[in-house]
Amino acid sequence: MSRNRSGLLCGLLAIVLCAVSTALAAADDRPTPTRQQILDASRPDEWRSLDPAQTLYMRLAHDHLVVIELAPDWAPAHVANIKTLVREHYFDGTSVYRVQDNFVVQWGDPADDPKQAKSMGTAKTRLPPEYTRPMKGIGHFTLLPDGDVYAPQVGFVDGLPVGRDPKTGRAWLVQCYGMVGVSRDNDPMSGNGNTLYVPIGQAPRRLDHQLAVVGRVVQGMEWLSALPRGTGPLGIYTDPALRTPIVSVRLAADVPIKQRLHLQVLRTDSKSFARLLDATRNRHGAFYKEPPGHVGICDAPLPVREAPGK
């Protein structure tokens, strides 16, 4: 009888184990959720609204709008100077004058000679380098465990890709596609924010901690990345007529509330972001036969959306 009972228990156990293993197998075979499915399942508090005081609207010809989120924690003097330039309408009437394929788009003052440069008003013309900052105090660092070719550690802080080096105690924003940097001459003090650039191809990681990075394009990247390539050295347009006019650059906080966009970025310390990374890393399904197994710092999706109900 005990045999029987034990036989029955064994049978039940087998059924349970079988059910569990079937369920696991089913879970394994289930396609990885898509990016949209993960975002649809995200909670409202996993999103962070852009701060109007740290958001730029750059309006190009043809009413093409590029939205940039500034990163004052990473280059405070440069960001402050850019905001001064913006508030004094410095960029209005300047242009996108350099488009180098698989490298960068650059805009602002095209003058090489400081004597020919457009007046910067009350903004500073020289600033100390802000290429790295102390690791301490940068907020929650979501470590990316997949490794990196260039930095000892990479991860995300507040929606931005970050490299850091525990040996030096320094951290920096990584030069991924869509990040906004401050152009400069050879003199490290020469970067002042009157000329900005954004990578439009493979991330130019060789620029990491060589220039001040001041933010990220969060909308309208295609109005920069699809511009015709310049044929002069460094992709500079040889014919100034080819430049794309910048109609205006405004701080969102200076725009009437009704005209503001209501954009949100997914918090990189959220569970949904972790799910997104995991789905990117372990993607499998009808198309992906073999999960890539890894995700690079510049390959991670950094979702932006319009605030629901706006």
Next chain:
Amino acid sequence: MSRNRSGLLCGLLAIVLCAVSTALAAADDRPTPTRQQILDASRPDEWRSLDPAQTLYMRLAHDHLVVIELAPDWAPAHVANIKTLVREHYFDGTSVYRVQDNFVVQWGDPADDPKQAKSMGTAKTRLPPEYTRPMKGIGHFTLLPDGDVYAPQVGFVDGLPVGRDPKTGRAWLVQCYGMVGVSRDNDPMSGNGNTLYVPIGQAPRRLDHQLAVVGRVVQGMEWLSALPRGTGPLGIYTDPALRTPIVSVRLAADVPIKQRLHLQVLRTDSKSFARLLDATRNRHGAFYKEPPGHVGICDAPLPVREAPGK
């Protein structure tokens, strides 16, 4: 006296050491040679002329020319099928119909439904997957010692970026900017070469060994990368009028000799390529204060030039 002599020797030694260390310091302070300086110093035999039998000329509207070098060693059945399609003028009158920002440009047949597809003539409509190949027999592998996030090993073979896995004995072409891949549906047999794509942003490494890679754009990449982005799902143009017409695709060998281009690629097993990698990795000079110290597989320059005297 021996003291004196030894003192003299010591003094001479000190001078020599001092001179050597000054020379080293001077060498260290000397800016890294530029890419152009390295290429200017290269030897003729470090360059490989494109094989007309493996080179495609894709002519877009406005006489924009895209030159593609095929890689038959990596996907022989796909390359053979593409050459059949080209010889039967399959691509003439098709279009670039998908441009997804920071991902890919895609051209060929836009039909999702095979019943609506353009006739492929004598070419095959289904092909076995050729996503990887045996490591053995791929020729000289120039290992990149800088590491990689996705592949156990990366390096260069005959001018192309390659990943390999000594455990499985397999190798594959890496999906860097400018590489040409074969689009397919979920069915791995569905890729046949009638639709091709090229990455135009950050290398989509998650596609590595998931698709057949058949070559590389060696000239005219800007005619693809700067096309307006599509606004439909996957960057497909919602309005067919936005597509960029493909006037013709021809094999260079089928073009009269006088009309052929004479392009050369730098051999990746050459000393000049090693110098180029080293200069990229250890770049320093007036602008670069701190060498990046590393170079990624998709960050390495793969120079192309017109043959001197042509």
